[in-house]
Amino acid sequence: MRPALCRGDLAHAISASFQSRVKTALEIIGKAARIGRIGVYFSGGKDSTVLLDLVRRVQPECAAVWFDSGAEYKATYEMARVYHVRVIQPLLSLPEMCRRAGVWGASATEAEAQFDYGMFLLQEPAYRAVLEEGLSVEALGLRAEENTHRRASLGRKDRGELYPLSWGTWRLCPLAFWNTNDVWAYIASEELEYNAAYDKMAQAGIPREKWRVSTLLGSEGLRSSSRYAVLRRVEPETYERLAAEFPHIRRFAE
Numbered sequence: 001m002r003p004a005l006c007r008g009d010l011a012h013a014i015s016a017s018f019q020s021r022v023k024t025a026l027e028i029i030g031k032a033a034r035i036g037r038i039g040v041y042f043s044g045g046k047d048s049t050v051l052l053d054l055v056r057r058v059q060p061e062c063a064a065v066w067f068d069s070g071a072e073y074k075a076t077y078e079m080a081r082v083y084h085v086r087v088i089q090p091l092l093s094l095p096e097m098c099r100r101a102g103v104w105g106a107s108a109t110e111a112e113a114q115f116d117y118g119m120f121l122l123q124e125p126a127y128r129a130v131l132e133e134g135l136s137v138e139a140l141g142l143r144a145e146e147n148t149h150r151r152a153s154l155g156r157k158d159r160g161e162l163y164p165l166s167w168g169t170w171r172l173c174p175l176a177f178w179n180t181n182d183v184w185a186y187i188a189s190e191e192l193e194y195n196a197a198y199d200k201m202a203q204a205g206i207p208r209e210k211w212r213v214s215t216l217l218g219s220e221g222l223r224s225s226s227r228y229a230v231l232r233r234v235e236p237e238t239y240e241r242l243a244a245e246f247p248h249i250r251r252f253a254e
Helices: 007-013 016-035 046-058 074-082 094-101 117-133 148-154 180-190 197-203 225-234 236-245 247-252
Strands: 038-041 063-067 086-088 137-139 162-164 170-172
Touching: 007 180, 016 038, 016 046, 016 137, 016 162, 016 170, 016 180, 038 046, 038 117, 046 180, 063 117, 086 117, 094 117, 094 236, 117 137, 197 225, 225 236, 225 247, 236 247
Parallel strands: 038 063, 038 137, 063 086, 137 170
Antiparallel strands: 162 170
């Protein structure tokens, strides 16, 4: 058994509560499939891996896209290959924006440059995906358990697992009310390939609730000490490469 998995995952997979969550998720995805083509926004993490498998069980021809920030775990690129996910490159990568703006101690190449990180890394690539893939539904692996903002957003009466967006497509979040144990139970029971970074996190003794696979840089206003501390332990060569160019991240890697 791989280090990120445990016997408890398979035990949880046969529980009535877990089976009910899977059944409900598939029913919600079925409703979304009747709206039109679904596009799964893949991140290479555990949640989007489960999401993609569930959606493909209902709509095998769904689109799967990943927005490559340019600062990712090496294993995430392998996940995109394994699951045949289309990689979309933003107009500007995250390191390039940080470089130009002089973020994290980089030598600024454009004085007082400011960037809308969300627009470049998420909104514009998603717009391209909707147009180029002919999407009617945009699927995300968001879970309310993850943070207060998502809990409040997914819990709104006008939102939840499936709801219309103002620009004409629908948002699908079938994992909205799953917990971490549900996600790993699904991975274990379906024998899904998952991001190898999780095994390294387990071997490094990092608690399971702190395992995250996401972009490896942030703007100065989005500091996350755990992000850099985990990266240094899990993928030291990538950490050193980033720290050489963005030396201020060393302050948050203890």
